[in-house]
Amino acid sequence: MTRRRENEKGIALLVTLLILVLIVALAHEVFRIGAQSAQTGAYGRDSIRCILLAEAGTGAARIALREDARSNQNDTLDEFWSRAALPITLGDGEVLVTIEDEERKINLNRIMLSNGNAPDDQRLAVFQRLLDTLGIDRAVADAVVDWLDNDENPRVGGAESSYYLGLPQPYRAKNDLFDTIGELRLVRGVTAEVFEKLLPFVTVSSSGLVNINTAPKEVLMSLSAGTDLAEGGAIDSKTADDIIAYRKDHPFTTASQIGNVSPFLRDLYARTLIRNLLDVKSTYFHTRSSGNIGGTVRTIDAIGFRAGNEVQWRFWRIE
Ligand SMILES: [Ca+2]
Ligand SMILES: [Ca+2]
Known part of the structure:
Protein backbone atom coordinates (compact mmCIF):
# COMPACT_ATOMS: atom_id res chain seq x y z
CA MET A 1 0.00 0.00 0.00
CA GLU A 103 11.42 14.18 21.08
CA ARG A 104 11.56 16.75 18.28
CA LYS A 105 12.89 19.13 20.96
CA ILE A 106 15.93 19.45 23.21
CA ASN A 107 15.36 18.25 26.79
CA LEU A 108 16.62 20.90 29.21
CA ASN A 109 16.57 18.54 32.20
CA ARG A 110 19.10 16.31 30.46
CA ILE A 111 21.66 19.11 30.43
CA MET A 112 22.38 18.03 34.00
CA LEU A 113 24.25 14.82 34.79
CA SER A 114 22.27 12.49 37.04
CA ASN A 115 24.43 13.45 40.05
CA GLY A 116 22.72 16.85 39.89
CA ASN A 117 25.81 18.97 40.36
CA ALA A 118 27.52 19.17 36.98
CA PRO A 119 26.36 19.65 33.40
CA ASP A 120 26.74 17.08 30.65
CA ASP A 121 29.20 19.01 28.46
CA GLN A 122 27.92 17.62 25.18
CA ARG A 123 24.29 18.40 25.94
CA LEU A 124 25.16 21.84 27.31
CA ALA A 125 26.95 22.56 24.03
CA VAL A 126 23.84 21.44 22.11
CA PHE A 127 21.72 23.94 24.04
CA GLN A 128 24.31 26.70 23.57
CA ARG A 129 24.24 26.04 19.85
CA LEU A 130 20.45 26.29 19.81
CA LEU A 131 20.74 29.66 21.58
CA ASP A 132 23.24 30.81 18.94
CA THR A 133 20.93 29.71 16.13
CA LEU A 134 17.99 31.58 17.69
CA GLY A 135 20.05 34.70 18.44
CA ILE A 136 19.70 34.35 22.24
CA ASP A 137 22.51 35.23 24.69
CA ARG A 138 24.49 32.11 25.72
CA ALA A 139 24.33 33.32 29.34
CA VAL A 140 20.84 31.77 29.39
CA ALA A 141 22.52 28.34 29.25
CA ASP A 142 24.59 29.17 32.35
CA ALA A 143 21.50 30.41 34.18
CA VAL A 144 19.66 27.17 33.25
CA VAL A 145 22.57 25.08 34.58
CA ASP A 146 22.55 27.06 37.85
CA TRP A 147 18.77 26.64 38.11
CA LEU A 148 19.20 22.86 37.77
CA ASP A 149 22.40 22.18 39.70
CA ASN A 150 22.19 21.51 43.42
CA ASP A 151 24.70 24.13 44.55
CA GLU A 152 24.39 27.89 45.11
CA ASN A 153 27.60 28.85 43.29
CA PRO A 154 26.72 30.94 40.24
CA ARG A 155 28.53 30.20 36.99
CA VAL A 156 29.97 33.07 34.97
CA GLY A 157 26.86 34.50 33.31
CA GLY A 158 24.60 32.33 35.49
CA ALA A 159 22.41 33.07 38.52
CA GLU A 160 21.60 31.41 41.86
CA SER A 161 19.33 32.31 44.81
CA SER A 162 21.56 35.29 45.65
CA TYR A 163 20.28 36.89 42.42
CA TYR A 164 16.64 35.75 42.54
CA LEU A 165 16.19 36.81 46.20
CA GLY A 166 17.06 40.36 45.17
CA LEU A 167 14.14 40.59 42.71
CA PRO A 168 11.01 42.66 43.54
CA GLN A 169 9.13 39.35 43.97
CA PRO A 170 11.90 37.19 45.41
CA TYR A 171 12.24 33.41 45.08
CA ARG A 172 15.02 30.87 45.31
CA ALA A 173 16.82 28.99 42.54
CA LYS A 174 15.14 25.60 42.19
CA ASN A 175 18.36 23.56 42.27
CA ASP A 176 16.39 20.68 40.79
CA LEU A 177 14.87 19.54 37.48
CA PHE A 178 12.09 21.46 35.72
CA ASP A 179 8.63 19.98 36.33
CA THR A 180 6.97 22.07 33.60
CA ILE A 181 8.35 24.09 30.71
CA GLY A 182 6.63 27.17 32.17
CA GLU A 183 9.23 27.22 34.99
CA LEU A 184 11.78 28.29 32.43
CA ARG A 185 10.28 31.80 32.67
CA LEU A 186 11.69 32.02 36.23
CA VAL A 187 15.28 31.66 34.99
CA ARG A 188 17.39 34.79 34.64
CA GLY A 189 17.50 36.07 31.07
CA VAL A 190 14.37 34.18 29.96
CA THR A 191 12.14 37.15 29.16
CA ALA A 192 8.71 36.67 27.62
CA GLU A 193 10.30 37.20 24.21
CA VAL A 194 13.11 34.67 24.82
CA PHE A 195 10.59 32.14 26.18
CA GLU A 196 8.41 32.40 23.08
CA LYS A 197 11.46 31.93 20.85
CA LEU A 198 12.63 28.85 22.76
CA LEU A 199 9.27 27.16 23.31
CA PRO A 200 9.03 25.29 19.97
CA PHE A 201 12.50 23.78 20.48
CA VAL A 202 12.86 22.84 24.16
CA THR A 203 11.06 20.39 26.45
CA VAL A 204 11.31 19.01 29.99
CA SER A 205 9.43 15.78 29.16
CA SER A 206 11.12 13.50 26.66
CA SER A 207 13.40 10.49 26.44
CA GLY A 208 16.29 12.95 26.11
CA LEU A 209 17.06 11.76 22.59
CA VAL A 210 16.08 13.78 19.52
CA ASN A 211 13.89 12.12 16.89
CA ILE A 212 15.55 12.90 13.56
CA ASN A 213 12.27 12.18 11.75
CA THR A 214 10.43 15.01 13.50
CA ALA A 215 13.04 17.53 14.71
CA PRO A 216 12.82 21.02 13.17
CA LYS A 217 15.79 22.58 11.41
CA GLU A 218 16.93 24.59 14.44
CA VAL A 219 17.18 21.44 16.57
CA LEU A 220 18.99 19.45 13.86
CA MET A 221 21.53 22.27 13.56
CA SER A 222 22.17 22.09 17.33
CA LEU A 223 23.00 18.40 17.41
CA SER A 224 26.67 18.42 16.56
CA ALA A 225 28.34 20.32 19.33
CA GLY A 226 31.11 20.45 21.87
CA THR A 227 34.16 18.42 20.98
CA ASP A 228 32.19 17.06 17.99
CA LEU A 229 32.66 20.41 16.26
CA ALA A 230 36.42 19.98 16.25
CA GLU A 231 36.26 16.29 15.37
CA GLY A 232 33.51 16.22 12.79
CA GLY A 233 32.20 19.68 11.94
CA ALA A 234 28.83 21.28 12.41
CA ILE A 235 25.43 20.51 10.92
CA ASP A 236 24.94 23.79 9.10
CA SER A 237 21.76 25.22 7.63
CA LYS A 238 22.24 23.46 4.28
CA THR A 239 22.93 20.07 5.90
CA ALA A 240 19.81 20.42 8.09
CA ASP A 241 17.76 21.21 4.96
CA ASP A 242 19.24 18.10 3.30
CA ILE A 243 18.13 15.92 6.25
CA ILE A 244 14.59 17.35 6.11
CA ALA A 245 14.37 16.86 2.32
CA TYR A 246 15.72 13.28 2.58
CA ARG A 247 13.39 12.14 5.35
CA LYS A 248 10.27 13.20 3.40
CA ASP A 249 10.78 10.26 1.04
CA HIS A 250 12.94 8.05 3.28
CA PRO A 251 11.71 8.09 6.87
CA PHE A 252 14.53 6.97 9.16
CA THR A 253 14.02 3.57 10.77
CA THR A 254 17.44 3.57 12.48
CA ALA A 255 19.50 6.54 13.66
CA SER A 256 22.54 5.43 11.65
CA GLN A 257 20.55 5.99 8.44
CA ILE A 258 21.27 9.70 8.89
CA GLY A 259 24.52 8.68 7.20
CA ASN A 260 22.56 7.93 4.01
CA VAL A 261 21.83 11.63 3.58
CA SER A 262 25.41 12.62 2.71
CA PRO A 263 29.04 11.49 3.10
CA PHE A 264 29.55 14.31 5.62
CA LEU A 265 26.78 12.96 7.85
CA ARG A 266 28.02 9.39 7.46
CA ASP A 267 31.41 10.53 8.70
CA LEU A 268 29.90 12.63 11.51
CA TYR A 269 27.80 9.71 12.74
CA ALA A 270 30.73 7.29 12.59
CA ARG A 271 33.33 9.52 14.25
CA THR A 272 31.52 11.59 16.85
CA LEU A 273 29.24 11.25 19.85
CA ILE A 274 26.27 12.61 17.91
CA ARG A 275 25.01 9.03 17.86
CA ASN A 276 24.34 9.32 21.62
CA LEU A 277 21.75 12.03 20.95
CA LEU A 278 19.65 10.53 18.15
CA ASP A 279 16.56 8.37 17.86
CA VAL A 280 13.90 7.64 15.24
CA LYS A 281 10.93 7.18 17.58
CA SER A 282 9.16 9.22 20.23
CA1 LIG B 1 22.08 25.91 41.56
CA1 LIG C 1 4.87 5.69 14.57
Missing part, protein backbone atom coordinates in the same frame (compact mmCIF):
# COMPACT_ATOMS: atom_id res chain seq x y z
CA THR A 2 1.30 3.49 -0.77
CA ARG A 3 2.06 5.92 2.02
CA ARG A 4 -0.63 8.27 0.75
CA ARG A 5 -3.24 5.54 1.01
CA GLU A 6 -1.97 4.57 4.44
CA ASN A 7 -2.36 8.17 5.52
CA GLU A 8 -5.88 8.39 4.18
CA LYS A 9 -6.69 5.19 6.00
CA GLY A 10 -5.08 6.59 9.14
CA ILE A 11 -7.03 9.83 9.00
CA ALA A 12 -10.26 7.95 8.42
CA LEU A 13 -9.42 5.77 11.43
CA LEU A 14 -8.73 8.81 13.60
CA VAL A 15 -12.05 10.39 12.63
CA THR A 16 -13.89 7.14 13.37
CA LEU A 17 -12.19 6.85 16.76
CA LEU A 18 -12.98 10.44 17.61
CA ILE A 19 -16.65 9.99 16.82
CA LEU A 20 -16.79 6.82 18.93
CA VAL A 21 -15.22 8.58 21.89
CA LEU A 22 -17.55 11.53 21.37
CA ILE A 23 -20.60 9.30 21.49
CA VAL A 24 -19.47 7.92 24.86
CA ALA A 25 -18.69 11.42 26.16
CA LEU A 26 -22.02 12.78 24.96
CA ALA A 27 -23.89 9.97 26.71
CA HIS A 28 -22.27 11.11 29.97
CA GLU A 29 -23.02 14.69 29.07
CA VAL A 30 -26.77 14.17 29.26
CA PHE A 31 -26.40 13.38 32.96
CA ARG A 32 -23.69 15.87 33.81
CA ILE A 33 -25.27 18.85 32.09
CA GLY A 34 -28.62 18.11 33.66
CA ALA A 35 -27.04 18.20 37.12
CA GLN A 36 -24.88 21.26 36.61
CA SER A 37 -26.70 23.58 34.22
CA ALA A 38 -29.19 24.77 36.83
CA GLN A 39 -26.34 26.38 38.79
CA THR A 40 -24.12 27.58 35.97
CA GLY A 41 -26.46 28.98 33.30
CA ALA A 42 -25.97 29.00 29.54
CA TYR A 43 -22.26 29.95 29.46
CA GLY A 44 -21.47 27.32 32.06
CA ARG A 45 -23.42 24.74 30.15
CA ASP A 46 -21.54 25.46 26.92
CA SER A 47 -18.27 25.53 28.85
CA ILE A 48 -18.92 22.07 30.30
CA ARG A 49 -19.91 20.73 26.90
CA CYS A 50 -16.69 22.20 25.43
CA ILE A 51 -14.63 20.40 28.07
CA LEU A 52 -16.43 17.17 27.19
CA LEU A 53 -15.61 17.67 23.53
CA ALA A 54 -11.99 18.37 24.48
CA GLU A 55 -11.90 15.23 26.65
CA ALA A 56 -13.22 13.21 23.72
CA GLY A 57 -10.54 14.66 21.44
CA THR A 58 -7.83 13.83 23.97
CA GLY A 59 -9.22 10.30 24.25
CA ALA A 60 -9.13 9.94 20.48
CA ALA A 61 -5.52 11.17 20.43
CA ARG A 62 -4.59 8.52 22.99
CA ILE A 63 -6.20 5.78 20.90
CA ALA A 64 -4.48 7.07 17.75
CA LEU A 65 -1.08 6.95 19.48
CA ARG A 66 -1.72 3.41 20.72
CA GLU A 67 -2.78 2.36 17.24
CA ASP A 68 0.36 3.91 15.77
CA ALA A 69 2.56 2.00 18.23
CA ARG A 70 0.96 -1.26 17.09
CA SER A 71 1.68 -0.61 13.43
CA ASN A 72 5.30 0.62 13.33
CA GLN A 73 8.46 1.27 15.33
CA ASN A 74 9.34 4.81 14.25
CA ASP A 75 7.57 8.16 14.41
CA THR A 76 7.50 10.65 11.56
CA LEU A 77 5.69 13.83 10.57
CA ASP A 78 3.91 11.80 7.89
CA GLU A 79 1.97 9.63 10.36
CA PHE A 80 -1.68 10.22 11.00
CA TRP A 81 -1.26 11.26 14.66
CA SER A 82 0.90 14.13 13.43
CA ARG A 83 -1.49 15.45 10.83
CA ALA A 84 -4.10 18.13 11.37
CA ALA A 85 -7.04 15.95 10.31
CA LEU A 86 -9.52 17.81 12.46
CA PRO A 87 -11.68 19.86 13.39
CA ILE A 88 -14.60 17.51 13.43
CA THR A 89 -18.04 19.06 13.59
CA LEU A 90 -20.54 17.38 15.84
CA GLY A 91 -23.95 18.94 16.27
CA ASP A 92 -23.45 22.61 17.12
CA GLY A 93 -19.89 22.09 18.33
CA GLU A 94 -16.51 21.14 16.95
CA VAL A 95 -13.30 19.67 18.29
CA LEU A 96 -9.76 20.40 17.11
CA VAL A 97 -6.88 18.13 18.16
CA THR A 98 -3.17 18.59 17.56
CA ILE A 99 -0.45 16.15 18.61
CA GLU A 100 3.30 16.85 18.70
CA ASP A 101 6.03 14.52 19.87
CA GLU A 102 8.37 16.00 22.48
CA THR A 283 7.79 8.46 23.69
CA TYR A 284 6.25 11.73 24.94
CA PHE A 285 3.42 13.39 23.05
CA HIS A 286 1.92 16.82 23.67
CA THR A 287 -1.77 16.96 22.79
CA ARG A 288 -3.97 20.03 22.62
CA SER A 289 -7.66 19.36 22.20
CA SER A 290 -10.11 22.26 21.93
CA GLY A 291 -13.90 22.03 22.10
CA ASN A 292 -15.71 24.97 20.50
CA ILE A 293 -19.43 25.62 20.86
CA GLY A 294 -20.71 28.89 19.50
CA GLY A 295 -17.46 30.70 20.23
CA THR A 296 -17.01 29.28 23.75
CA VAL A 297 -13.69 27.41 23.64
CA ARG A 298 -12.13 25.16 26.29
CA THR A 299 -8.84 23.33 25.73
CA ILE A 300 -7.20 20.36 27.37
CA ASP A 301 -3.42 20.64 27.24
CA ALA A 302 -1.83 17.28 28.07
CA ILE A 303 1.41 15.33 27.79
CA GLY A 304 1.19 11.58 27.37
CA PHE A 305 3.98 9.07 27.91
CA ARG A 306 3.80 6.11 25.55
CA ALA A 307 5.41 2.81 26.51
CA GLY A 308 4.63 -0.19 24.36
CA ASN A 309 1.01 0.25 23.31
CA GLU A 310 0.00 2.20 26.41
CA VAL A 311 -0.27 5.96 26.88
CA GLN A 312 -0.28 7.44 30.40
CA TRP A 313 -1.02 11.11 30.98
CA ARG A 314 1.83 12.82 32.83
CA PHE A 315 0.47 16.36 32.60
CA TRP A 316 -3.14 17.54 32.25
CA ARG A 317 -4.46 21.07 32.33
CA ILE A 318 -7.86 22.49 31.38
CA GLU A 319 -7.62 25.99 29.91
